[in-house]
Structures are given as C-alpha cells and as structure tokens.
Amino acid sequence: MKRFSLGSGARRPGLTAACLAAAATLAAPAFAATQIPVWVSLNAHNAEVFESLAKAYNRSQSDVQVDVRNFASPEALNQALDAAARDKKLPALAQLGDSHTLEEISQRPYVQPLYALQKSGPLKDIRWFVSSDNAFIHDPKGRLMAFPSMLEIPVMYYNQDAFKKAGLAPAAPQRTWIDLQGQLVSLANRGSRTCPLTSDLPVSINLENLAAVNNQLYASADNGLKAKGLPSFSFDLTYVRHLSLMISWVRAEIMTRPDAGVQSVRRFAQGECAVMMSGSSHIGAFNDQRKLNYAVTGLPYYPEVTKVPGNPFVSGAGLWVMKSAKPVTDAAAGFLGWLAQPEQAGRWYQQTGYLPVTQAAFKDTPAGFYKDLGQWHDLVAVYAGRSAVTGQGFRIHNYPAIRTRFQQILTAALDGQQPAVTALNLASTEGNRIARQR
Template identity: 55%
Template sequence: MNTHSLFTPKRLGCALFTAFAGLAFSSTAWSATDIQVWYSLNDQNKKIFEQLVKDFNKQSKDAQVKTKAFDTEADLDAALSLTADKERPQLVQLPEVSGLDDVSTRSYIWPLHQALAKNPVKNARWFLPAENNFMHDARGNLLALPMMAEIPVMYYNVDAFKKAGLTPQQPSRAWLELQEQLVTLANNGSRRCPLTSDQPVSINLENLAAVNKQFYAGADNRAKAGFNFDTMYIRHLSTMISWVRSEIMVHPSEGPQSPKRFESGECAVFLSNSGNLGEFAAQRKLDFSVSGIPYYPQVTATPGNPFVTGSGLWLTKGHSAEHDKASTDFIGWLAQTANAAKWYQDTGFLPLTHEAFNATDASYYSKLGEWRNLVAAYGQKPENTTRGFRVHNYHQIRAIFNTTLENALDGKQSAMTALQTAATEANKLIKQK
C-alpha cells in the first residue's frame, strides 16, 4: 500500500510561511482603528473631502477613516435618529442655524472642547474667535469642528456685466443702486435671470439686520422681547416684491437649481452662501467674482458682517478610548496648515485656522473680488449685532419665515401683513418650552 502525504517537508514549510505571513498582515490591518464619518456636501466639496480622507488614511498607521455621504443634511440627520447607540458614527456633519446650540444638547453629542482637553490639537489657532456664537457655547467653548462654516455673499458673472456695458463691472452693494444695474443687465443679455438667491430667509431677514448693524432677534439677539419687523424690513420686502413682479429678480428658491443656474451662466447675480465658491471655480467657462451682500446706506454708513452659518463635524459619545483618540487625531490632521488651507481654498468655507488663512497666497484671490477682506473680518472679535443669535425653537420659526417670504413674493400678502403675521407666530413659539 502506497502512503501519500499531503504535506512534504518542503510544502509544509511553505504553508507555515504563508500562514504566518497572513497572520502578520492581518495583525497590521487589525491594529488600525476605524472611525466612521457621515457627511453631506455638494459634488465639488465632496471630492475635496474624500481626497483629504484618502491622504489621511495613507499616512496614518493607527486610524483609518470610513465615510458615508448623504444627499442632504436632513437625510443624514434622519438616518442618525434611527441608528442604534453602538452603531453611531464617531463624527457627523450637522448644521447650526445662526448660533443655535440645540445640537449640543443631544444626549449622544460629545462637545469638542471636552475631547480636545484629553487629546489637544497642537500648533493651531482656531480662526473663528470664541466670541462668535457659531459652534461655540455661551462661555466661548468650541462645540464642534467648524469645518463647513460659511457666510452669505454676492456672486456675479463678470462676462454679464461686461456685456451690459456696466462700469464698474461689479454689482453695487447698495440695494437701490443694484436695482438700476439689474435693469441694465435685464435689457442687455440677462433677461432670463438678472438676480436670484437660494437663501431667502438669510438674505432678506436674518442678514438684512446684521449687514445693516441692527439686532435681529431683540436686544442682544436673544429675542427676549420677541421679533419686531420694523420699517426697514417692510420697505425691503416691498422692494423685493416689486423686483419679482418686474422680473429683475427670479423668485428665490431653496435647493440645487438656483446655484446651477448661476453656474451655467444664466444668472448675472446670485446671493448665496460661500460654500458654493469651490463649485463655481471648478467651472472653467464661468468668469465670476465675489462681493459682500447689499445693505442700505440710509441705515448704516458702512456695512456690517453677516452671521456665520453652515455646519460642522460633531463628535459622538459611547465609543472606546481608541476610537475617541482616532477621531481627535483625524480632527488634528484636518487642522494642519496644509490640509486646512487646501480645504479653505478649494471649497469657499471659512478657514479652520489662522495658519490656513495666512498660508493662502495673494494669487488665490486675484479674481475673487472682495473675498479676502470678507473672510479676514471673521478672524477678529465680532460686533454684538453680528456675533450670532440664540432663539428658542428657531428651526420652526425659520420654517414659518420661509413660508412668509414665499407668500409675499408670490403676491399673496403685502409686506406689512406678511411680516406682522410672521412675527406674531414666531413670538408664540419663542414662549413654548
């Protein structure tokens, strides 16, 4: 009888080598701590973020970032509410509407300043000062990484201004002077869309106050006395109603269609958030520039700064010490000057750090109009009227304001009636617990 051996000495040695090599490889793979990051960004900003993640993973031996992208922040938040504690991602992108800190009150949120007390970020000076309410609590503590912080700006199509023969070839920051320019634009190549916006509440209510150096929500922007839309608001909304009727402004609408219209060259002027800047810059055929949003010289001699808005990366509780360390390591890596500068320059979000802002060469701003000066203002202590506001139940209130503006611009209500009704409903919600 012949005896057959599955492993000859030579084969056995090869098999053992392969097995040990496999174990060694697995050990290396298992040594890295995976952290989950959920986010929602437009196509351009998504591409930049994913590249940063890829670069982090290449150089990191201790942590690896896994991402999940959502179409909208609302979709992300809905998925988060249905996720069990043990399956919750370590970092999530969540919005903060003009200084609200209600996200930080959620039971699963871990304030960033507490995490950084254990694992500090070295050699980084945060760009937004503690006095700015955005992503800061009442004591000035940082609640989340303000990575998607942005401000409303006025984009304009340089070619459209040239075609219309306007001099200077940029929009006026005074509302009534801008009106004259829009008429000229409409009559000389931009008939379909002289002006539009995707931020009706931000432009026509919240920042109408901030840019004109008025308190938006009562004394100290805390709505203790409730909302009171005075003559400035009524006159402004009446003007916007007339602009829609005369077709020098396309009815503002939230969603991706408005920025796409500007991106395609259809609209001459676009009032929106700065987070669109990277998307527009990626369009080679679009010659555009940036200015501050308009104000009324009759109200203030010089314009104030709009509120910071947008979203940030929030840490969640309930993870291991290794996961917490990996999460803060990733945050620290994002804050490194080269990475933070790339993010700022390629997206239009405000800089994370002063180092990122200072590392940005003057050539970057050569075709971006007032962008550098608009950004620089946010590295300083804000005026009381522009530091942000805190209003109870403001998410619901903002929805009411949005509907109010839609009805008024559609001609269903006068400016006075619409604003008085909106203020009454908002003040009821402020008092509800």
C-alpha cells in the first residue's frame, strides 16, 4: 500500500485547504475519551504491574483513558496532591496510606469515600477480601473508604539457600525470638556473616506488631478504636525484654541495625541477607530474582506471652477517589470495578504481594502459586475472617509524627546510646504527648 504524508499531499494540485479540513473532520473521533489521571507511589516492579493493567484497560475500551503517574515516595505524592488541590488539577484517583489516622485523609475536602460509589454501578456487589472489622481504611461502621489495592502485612522473608548452607534443617526460621537467635548465630558463622538478619520496618516490627503478634494491645482504649477515651502508650516488660534482645543482636552482629530505606530490601534481593522482616509487597519483585531461593513465614513471637501467635496489623495504602465532575467519577468507578474483576484482581495479588482485593482473587489463585512461598497462603487467609481486638488495627491522632519519633528513639537505642528501659519510657512519654497535640 502506498503511504502518503500530509506534507506531500498538500503539494498536489487541487487539494485545497477546505478539502484538508473536511478530511481532518472525518478522521477525528466522534468524542474524546474521558481522562483518568491515577497517581501512585509503588516500587519499580509493582508500578510496572499496575501500569500494564492500566494499559490493558485502555485497550479494552475507547471511552476512558487511564494515565498513571508513579511518584518516588508517598511524601512526594502527598506534596503534589496538596499543590494540585490548590490549583484545582486533582487526579481522579490517588494512592494514600492510611497511616492509622484515617480521619486526616477522609476529612480532606477533595476526597470522597469509596462506599459512596458502591450503592450502584460496577462496585456494588463486590465481595472484598479483608474483613470489614479490620480498621485499616474502614470507617467505624466497617465501610471501605478507599479501594483496597495496596494492603500488605509484615512477614519474615528467608533465603533457603543460606539456611541449607548453614546446615539448618528444616531450612526455615524458627517462629520464636529466642530460637531464631540460635539460628542467626549459625547463619553468621556459616556463610551469612555480613547480614544474618535485616529489616526496613523498625517501628512496625519492634513496637506495633510486637503487640499484635503477641496478642497484646498496642495502645489503650482498644488501640484507640473505642469511641471513648484517648489512647495512650505504656511499654511494659515484654517491650523492655525485646528491645534489650535486639540491642544485643546488633552488638553481636547477628542483626544489622534496621533502616527505613531500601537498603535492606536490596541486600536481601541480592542474596546477601539470610533473613529480612519487611512488608509483603516485595514478594512480586523477589519472584523475579532468578537466583533468589526464598520463602516467607510469620513474624516471631514470645511463647511466654502467648501460646499461639496473633496476626500482624494490616498496613499499606488504598486508591482514594478524588472529588471530580460526575463523568470523571463514574469513569474512575468503572476502572476500579474492572480492577476488581477476578482476572485483574488475581493478577495483581499474584504479581505483587499485596493482600487480595476480593475473595474471588484469593479463591481462584491456583495452589501451585504457593508452592515455593512457604507459609504465604496461610498468612493471607486469616484476613478474610474476623480479627481479634488486638489485631484489628489502631487509630491514634498524629500517628505519622509519633512513628517518626519512635524511629528516632529506636535508632538511638540500637546504636547503644540508651538502654532499653530508658528508650521505651521516653517513647511512651513522647508518643502520649504527640497524640494529644492539636
């Protein structure tokens, strides 16, 4: 077929400007697609999965065009969102972390709750996976405030090759802290000297989920979920014992000092670290590491405190719907409904490590998917059912600032600057002070 350019055609005798205008009118679409800007902050692997889903949705129809923008960090996304609100150029959907202060997000004038869009349309009859009694991105009535696509839990990753090299059988971590210590010593002496254990979630592992996994309350007033009474922190002997143990692990070099950046994740992915405690959202990226023979299990617990370990808190983020013109809101709801369909929801769950969005996504995942993932199936399954009070989540005013302060205090203690009891007394005092600031 001979191909003509507009430039060559314009030089042909008799081809007038009027003819060109008519041709352009005939070639143009009858209407423009509704644009749906979606802002996320995902690691490189998960961003690629999300963008591929968005492209598939764009190919599946012509009425809506989803445009994904991935930010380097949640903080960068929030800053851009504040600026967009001032300029009245908001995206249709934005990934926002609950941060255990749901009201801070829900009271922003430019967001609307997901449940408001569930009364009719593509989101009406979806059976969500995480139980409605879980406080994470659910309001006190159990209604979803955001699309639950980026929910995760902390897990213990382990390099099976490192365990085998150390002669540990079975090649998996012990679930109690003291028994894990013996394994870390063996790992350090037999091949994993530079990094037996690491973590990028110091506050989550050593404070928040130390409570949940040991079936204890993290804060008073049922972790701040009671309507009456302000929650407060009081870190008891269990915390003192645990932090003292962690300080000794850092001093003995069987644990690298936890960091809140990406260094720990990178080191584990490269096979340098034998054990890592981190969020489950790295599973998809780790599955792409051909030389990484890893699996997951639950966080450790203290059998002196609880006979059976509890379940860690759900964390992560959801896709929040921004207030927009009705055509944009309807189009955004349509895209979310498509993401919740079994094929897309299943793909998202299996390729990322986030908790399933829907019950169907979990139920339809083949058993073979879990073959090399250790306890991942069982760790996920419990979140479809009702949670114990100690594991439902927590709501504490100003918690992002509290978590930052807790991290500073933990870092100082793990550096040997303060004994555990002094650090924890300071943490409870500071946490209670910040929680009461207005």
